[in-house]
Amino acid sequence: MTILYNLLVLIFSLLLTYVFLFLFLFRVVLIKTGLIYFVKKKWRSIEDWFHVYQFFKVPEFNESMQRNQLYQKVLVYLNSLTSIEDSDFTNLFTGKKPNEIVLRLDPSQIIEDDFLGAKIFWINEERNLVLKIRKADKRRVLRPYLQHIHTVSDELDEKNRELKLYVNVVDNHDDRNGRWRSVPFTHPSSFENLAMESDLKNKVKSDLYSFVKAKQYYHRLGRAWKRSYLLYGPSGTGKSSFIAAMANFLSYDVYDIDLSKVSDDSDLKFLLLQSTTKSLIVIEDLGRYLMEKSTAVTLPGILSFMDGILTSGCGEERVMVFTMNSKDHVDPAILRPGRIDVHLHFPLCNFTSFKTLANSYLGLKDHKLFPQVEEIFRNGASLSPAEISELMIANRNSPSRALKTVINALQTDGDGRGALNIGRRSVEENGEPSGPFYKEGINAVKELKKLYGLLRVKSCRQYPSFDLICRQNEG
Numbered sequence: 001m002t003i004l005y006n007l008l009v010l011i012f013s014l015l016l017t018y019v020f021l022f023l024f025l026f027r028v029v030l031i032k033t034g035l036i037y038f039v040k041k042k043w044r045s046i047e048d049w050f051h052v053y054q055f056f057k058v059p060e061f062n063e064s065m066q067r068n069q070l071y072q073k074v075l076v077y078l079n080s081l082t083s084i085e086d087s088d089f090t091n092l093f094t095g096k097k098p099n100e101i102v103l104r105l106d107p108s109q110i111i112e113d114d115f116l117g118a119k120i121f122w123i124n125e126e127r128n129l130v131l132k133i134r135k136a137d138k139r140r141v142l143r144p145y146l147q148h149i150h151t152v153s154d155e156l157d158e159k160n161r162e163l164k165l166y167v168n169v170v171d172n173h174d175d176r177n178g179r180w181r182s183v184p185f186t187h188p189s190s191f192e193n194l195a196m197e198s199d200l201k202n203k204v205k206s207d208l209y210s211f212v213k214a215k216q217y218y219h220r221l222g223r224a225w226k227r228s229y230l231l232y233g234p235s236g237t238g239k240s241s242f243i244a245a246m247a248n249f250l251s252y253d254v255y256d257i258d259l260s261k262v263s264d265d266s267d268l269k270f271l272l273l274q275s276t277t278k279s280l281i282v283i284e285d286l287g288r289y290l291m292e293k294s295t296a297v298t299l300p301g302i303l304s305f306m307d308g309i310l311t312s313g314c315g316e317e318r319v320m321v322f323t324m325n326s327k328d329h330v331d332p333a334i335l336r337p338g339r340i341d342v343h344l345h346f347p348l349c350n351f352t353s354f355k356t357l358a359n360s361y362l363g364l365k366d367h368k369l370f371p372q373v374e375e376i377f378r379n380g381a382s383l384s385p386a387e388i389s390e391l392m393i394a395n396r397n398s399p400s401r402a403l404k405t406v407i408n409a410l411q412t413d414g415d416g417r418g419a420l421n422i423g424r425r426s427v428e429e430n431g432e433p434s435g436p437f438y439k440e441g442i443n444a445v446k447e448l449k450k451l452y453g454l455l456r457v458k459s460c461r462q463y464p465s466f467d468l469i470c471r472q473n474e475g
């Protein structure tokens with residue numbers, strides 16, 4: 001009896017050892033050959049037979065072709081999941097830091113997530129993200145899960161926010177891709193490196209800051225949460241750089257509307273509808289388009305675009321910026337309060353802005369030639385900051401030469417913006433301008449004029465200092 005018992009135990013333990021050995025080897029084979037993934041997949045489809053799933057689609061655009069904010073949030077969230085590494089097909093991109101590689105979900109891939117003990121699947125379809133959840137888990141998990149996505153993606157956005165510059169493309173009736181194309185916005189401009197009165201910079205900064213904080217205020221008043229700026233002044237005075245500085249200050253994306261590519265008034269409204277919140281909507285050179293009629297958009301179209309933000313249901317946290325060389329021939333309807341809240345004038349260089357440029361571009365806080373430069377400015381000569389800064393860049397290795405080149409350029413400025421003769425006499429009396437600098441100044445300014453299209457703005461000459469006219473409607 002005992003012998004029989006011992007024999008049975010022996011057989012059983014041998015059997016058990018074989019089973020374990022077999023299972024171990026089977027696992028090794030599965031892992032080594034990659035069959036494990038096949039088995040997992042099969043197992044999942046078997047599991048699926050026993051569960052009822054519900055699907056939720058998150059489309060990229062809504063029925064009026066506005067971008068769906070939730071789509072963007074979910075995408076940011078999914079791309080941050082570690083399980084993205086396990087999907088069959090993943091895209092690799094270089095990251096922001098050197099040698100950084102980031103993973104991005106490819107269309108047609110399924111990614112798995114766990115939340116409060118429930119398994120959730122996301123299917124990345126073309127232009128849709130589809131959430132698949134067990135019906136049994138839905139009631140318990142769905143709401144907190146979506147809230148979780150919101151929170152995580154907001155945090156990630158805040159951390160990795162990369163600004164984008166959107167440009168509109170010609171309408172080819174291909175609604176699938178929308179009307180905007182984007183590239184990363186990397187313009188380094190900031191208010192600090194712009195030569196303008198510091199008082200004005202501070203006013204603009206605090207205006208923008210109070211706008212951003214004023215959500216409740218605008219809502220309480222039943223007003224769209226938006227602010228419109230008009231930047232006007234001659235070419236090369238820093239209007240575009242100022243827009244970039246605003247975007248960097250606010251961390252807003254920039255939507256740069258090229259009016260020549262807008263097919264009609266409703267197309268312009270459509271572009272606005274397809275922009276997102278926290279953005280700068282920019283129309284550069286608006287005055288020229290209206291004067292030359294080089295756009296299919298009409299004046300009423302522009303007015304309704306400026307007001308459109310009030311009626312189109314997208315009145316959330318947007319700043320509109322328009323630029324023009326002069327307000328002289330612009331229809332007053334465009335400039336009326338409500339359409340434009342803040343008027344900012346960008347004048348040609350004065351001595352104060354010259355000093356800021358000399359400090360930034362040449363590292364000069366003071367120089368023996370400064371009094372001479374000041375006198376030339378006092379006599380009315382002027383160039384745009386763009387012209388002066390280019391001369392400084394070209395001569396950055398020798399600050400004295402740079403200043404002499406600027407002096408010569410100011411005196412020889414051929415389009416009469418400055419008090420040419422007086423300025424020239426004063427320098428000649430001081431015996432300063434030497435031959436090469438003189439020629440260099442003339443040539444450099446000619447080149448710069450070509451570059452910045454200064455001939456266009458010959459008429460915009462004498463401007464007072466920067467003025468900020470904050471109209472009513474201030475937040």
Ligand SMILES: Nc1ncnc2c1ncn2[C@@H]1O[C@H](COP(=O)(O)OP(=O)(O)OP(=O)(O)O)[C@@H](O)[C@H]1O
Nearest residue numbers: 193194195234235236237238239240241385386389
């Ligand atoms: N106020 C300024 N402070 C510092 N740099 C300036 C300033 N204005 C112009 N610049 C320099 O000149 C270059 C051209 O300026 P910007 O393109 O901003 O001028 P703009 O007013 O937009 O001209 P346009 O009317 O021709 O579009 C900038 O890259 C910048 O380096």
Ligand SMILES: [Mg+2]
Nearest residue numbers: 239240241284
């Ligand atoms: Mg510009």
